[in-house]
Amino acid sequence: MGVKQNILVIPSVLPADFSQLGNAVVELEKAGVDRIQWDVMDGVFVPNLTFGPDTIASARKVTTLGFEAHLMIVDPDQYIEKYVAAGCELLIIHAESTRHLHRTLGRVRQAGAKVGVALNPATPICAIENVVDLLDLILIMTVNPGFGGQAYISTMESKISSAYELANSFSHEIEIEVDGGISSSTVEGAVSAGARTLVAGSSLFKHPDGLEAAVTEIRNLAGQAKRKA
Numbered sequence: 001m002g003v004k005q006n007i008l009v010i011p012s013v014l015p016a017d018f019s020q021l022g023n024a025v026v027e028l029e030k031a032g033v034d035r036i037q038w039d040v041m042d043g044v045f046v047p048n049l050t051f052g053p054d055t056i057a058s059a060r061k062v063t064t065l066g067f068e069a070h071l072m073i074v075d076p077d078q079y080i081e082k083y084v085a086a087g088c089e090l091l092i093i094h095a096e097s098t099r100h101l102h103r104t105l106g107r108v109r110q111a112g113a114k115v116g117v118a119l120n121p122a123t124p125i126c127a128i129e130n131v132v133d134l135l136d137l138i139l140i141m142t143v144n145p146g147f148g149g150q151a152y153i154s155t156m157e158s159k160i161s162s163a164y165e166l167a168n169s170f171s172h173e174i175e176i177e178v179d180g181g182i183s184s185s186t187v188e189g190a191v192s193a194g195a196r197t198l199v200a201g202s203s204l205f206k207h208p209d210g211l212e213a214a215v216t217e218i219r220n221l222a223g224q225a226k227r228k229a
């Protein structure tokens with residue numbers, strides 16, 4: 001099976017007005033997104049702080065969309081069960097955030113969630129070569145994590161291609177996701193390199209024609225790039 005080929009558009013809710021988070025999730029669902037990414041930051045792994053499990057559990061009540069937790073936290077093991085209980089069906093662990101990546105990924109699966117791994121821009125693909133059998137998703141970061149609205153790092157495209165090749169050599173289905181600076185001007189490069197699951201924050205929330213137009217634009221451009229690739 002290898003790489004999951006469907007194009008998925010996943011919003012990061014970081015740019016939303018946090019006093020209206022539930023409404024933002026409802027609006028994103030109406031705009032046709034495929035699931036929601038929660039950027040969980042602890043002020044240690046990255047220099048910023050965002051949501052905990054209670055916030056995510058509250059938002060769980062207003063939508064049937066799937067939730068993924070992009071965990072930018074140190075010692076993720078101690079929070080795995082809390083994010084699963086909050087309603088996240090997929091947990092994404094940074095390879096740099098845990099000493100025993102293989103064990104942490106196994107604990108995510110044991111807790112009943114799908115398993116993703118994220119790589120910072122400086123981390124090579126070989127860091128995950130020996131855990132691919134445990135994975136449902138590989139996230140290649142195209143910005144240094146911590147903040148929305150940063151510029152896309154196009155030199156990550158060779159790593160996206162390596163992730164694609166690696167995932168395609170396995171018989172189970174694996175998503176190749178990109179996160180950071182994805183917009184109408186960068187999506188083509190990411191998809192041509194092999195990305196299929198596209199996380200976008202600022203470019204969706206700041207689109208002059210609104211969320212639905214923004215989601216449709218990313219999905220259409222990605223579809224064209226995939227057909228050309």
Ligand SMILES: O=C(CO)[C@H](O)[C@H](O)COP(=O)(O)O
Nearest residue numbers: 012145146148149181201202
């Ligand atoms: O993980 C993240 C930051 O660490 C965000 O998901 C990402 O930056 C999305 O925001 P934008 O599309 O504005 O770059």
Ligand SMILES: [Co+2]
Nearest residue numbers: 012039070179
């Ligand atoms: Co993210």
